[in-house]
Amino acid sequence: MVDVELRGVKKNYGPVVAIQNLDLSVEKGAFCALLGPSGCGKSTLLRMIAGLEAVTAGSIHIGGVDVTHVPPAKRRIAMVFQSYALYPHMTVRQNISFSLRVAKAPKDLIERRTNEVAKMLQLEQLLDRKPAQLSGGQRQRVAIGRALVREPEVFLFDEPLSNLDAMLRVQMRIEIAKLHNDLKSTMIYVTHDQVEAMTLADKIVVLDHGVISQIGAPMDLYLSPENKFVASFIGSPTMNFVPADLKQVDGSTAALDLKGGGQVTVTTRKGPAKKNGGLELGIRPEHVGISAAGAANSNLPGTIQIVEHLGNATIMYVDTPAGTIVVQDDGDYKGKAGENVGIIFDPTRCHVFASNGMVM
DSSP states (O other), X not given: OEEEEEEEEEEEXXXXXXXXXXXXXXXXXXXXXXXXXXTSSHHHHHHHHHTSSOOSEEEEEETTEEOTTSOGGGSOEEEEOTTOOOOTTSOHHHHHHHHHHHTTOOHHHHHHHHHHHHHHTTOGGGTTOOXXXXXXXXXXXXXXXXXXXXXXXXXXXXXXXXXXXXXXXXXXXXXXXXXXXXXXXXXXXXXXOHHHHHHHOSEEEEEETTEEXXXXXXXXXXXXXXXXXHHHHSSSSOOEEEEEEEEEEETTEEEEEETTXXXXXXXXXXXXXXXXXXXXXXXXXXXXXXXXXXXXXXXXXXXXXXXXXXXXXXXXXXXXXXXXXXXXXXXXXXXXXXXXXXXXXXXGGOEEEOTXXXXX
8 A cells, every 4th residue: 555655856056956856755654765876856745745945846745635735734744854953942752742732632541652752762861851861863763753642643753873983873773664664654764875775675765867767676776776876875895887799699698898908798688788888887895806816717817906994894995907997795704905907807796888878
């Protein structure tokens, strides 16, 4: 069952088109992430769903009801902002219960719901404190609690973890994931952090300049990107791209010549490859191997320029005739800067991109 649906939604700011004729369906109970770089339109899209931005064209439906022109307060949604937006003169208890008090809900209901939410978010011992007496993670939990207390149909999150340090981000990701598992509510989460999107969402919508570039489950986007933008945006370190020329085609099998004399034979995903110029071979760093210099099975020769030891992994930047190739190996790999090596591409993990950026 679809809970949130956008039909031909468009948003203009004067001559600037922020969202272009966008269609999107979010199923009831799903955790959907809107992912993309700054300026791609993800926050604008979220604010239109919330009713904080007017729609230039198209319609928005929540729970099967057209809410395109319905005020935010009547959409049965709750939004958690990036800046927390807590009232500094109110206690945690007063911040959480604010919306119910404004709605003149019965006092016993306000108290019961406030206590339930505080217990769920482990804020029981902090109810009488004010925001200035809380840590960043605690403030974010209060902001989430203020949304929870209304029992909305849809939760909207606008980059809620971007103001937290690395440790708190991990902790809050876990808490938001637990919250979704407990509530089974529909959640739409805006982020530019692909780690947040990959770990939290069961459906990711990748946006690029106001257009949906691809929609899918996290691992589908990672393993089967539809275009170069998605391939480069999902994954850290990012995918390697190597200029290539099509040498021979046999059905879906393509033999590619790489700059610098290397060759690789791969299987294309969209049928036979075509000679349209500007082909690129894409491969993720963990699917690139290192061999001894001059090894017969290597695809390119190279020289290690930089080695990053991260404990669980070793990242190497290797200078090759086709450009710099990033390689991710085990944490105990002993490669050294200045070492001559061979680069080996796993042909079963390669992607071929046409000159228009679409996968072949």
